[in-house]
Amino acid sequence: MSFFGELYLRSTLPFLSEAVTAREADYLARAFADVAGPAPVVDLGCGHGRHAARLNAVGPLAGRVIGLELDALSLAMRRPGFPAIQGDLRALPFREASLAGAYAWYSTLAAFTDAEHIHILREVARVLRPGGRWVFQTVPFERLAASPGAAFRETLPDGSVLEEESCFDASTGRDEGRRTLTSPEGRCLRASYSLRYYPLADWVRLLESTGFSVVWVHGGLAGGPLDAQSTDLIVGAERRHG
Template sequence: MSFFGELYLRSTLPFISEEMTAKEVAYLAKRFEDLQVPGPVVDLGCGHGRHAARLNTEGPLAGRIIGLELDALSLQERLPGFPAVRADLRSLPFRTGSLAGAYAWYSTLFVFSDEEHVALLREIARCLRPGGRLVLHTVPYERLAAQPEASFSTRLPDGSLLEERSRFDAARGRDEASRRLTFPDGRVLSGQYAVRYYPLADLIQLLDFTGFSMCWVHGGLEGEPPSGTSTDLIVGAELRHG
């Protein structure tokens, strides 16, 4: 089965608090509030729309958000308040130069091969207008390298058992994991996934190679600089003119 479907949705939502969502939405609103480029802003991999629904309702991006998601179940269960399209990140259904901005949370863009990541970022660049803004959220490479193996087993509020094991290969920059979700009725969902984590210098180089100029790097939602203990790595970039 596809990992980024029901398994991901059912095993992730219980860990996302209202407070966390509010802080992330506030961060995104602040980082786009001075955007001068006209046009829509797309939530790449919007899931059930916890960011998009709020950003499209109030604040500087009200009425400008479009969600994009491949998983049909997530779109079916998405929150009201924003339009969304079902599409693959690697083939965006937008006209060239039609978007003012885009954002992607939780390493959404980096679940493919290195070659596909180049093509994907170029596809985003194709859709953005010059000066359009891209915000990427991921996890610092150094944090994973310091703790390359992890596992956990926990009960979710509905009684389901969630189990996961992961191992980070620092040489390849890939975190590979398996997840298993056992529902109270005995139904089981299981799958594997891999996420590519780039050292910051490599990520900046990748963005530059695909037409972007870095504007800022933050290690958290307060806008603090990244450090060896940061839990987040958030990069803001703009599409270069010409």
């Protein structure tokens, strides 16, 4: 079965508390506070809309957020309060220079090949107006390289048992893993994944080669610098003019 869809939703939602979502949405609100309207801002890979629903309700992006998600189940389960469409990051269904901003959270960009990453960044650049804001969050390469092997087993609140093993290869930048979710009734959901992570210097090169200029790099929601203890890599960039 596909890693994204029911398995992904049921195994990640228990860890995404309202408090966590609120802090992440607050960060995004600050990141886009100076982005003038009325052009919309798109949540790329919006999932069930935990960020988009909040941002579209109040704050600087109120009434301006659109969700884009490929997985039909995630869209069916999405929170109310924002428009969303089904679409692929590799072929964004927006006109050229029609958006004021875009963001992608929770390593949404990691699930593609190197060539697809370049194509996706070019697609984001295409749909953003000159000076448009682009923000994405992922896991720092150095954090994964320092602890390349991971395994855990946990019982979720609904009684399901979640098991996962993964191994990060710094030479390829690939985190390969397998996740299994077993319900109390014995139903088993299982899938493998392969996620691509880049060192910051490589991200900068990718962005600059696809039409962006990096504006900031943060190592967490507090806005501090990226360092060896950082749990996040958050990059803010702008679509270059011309």
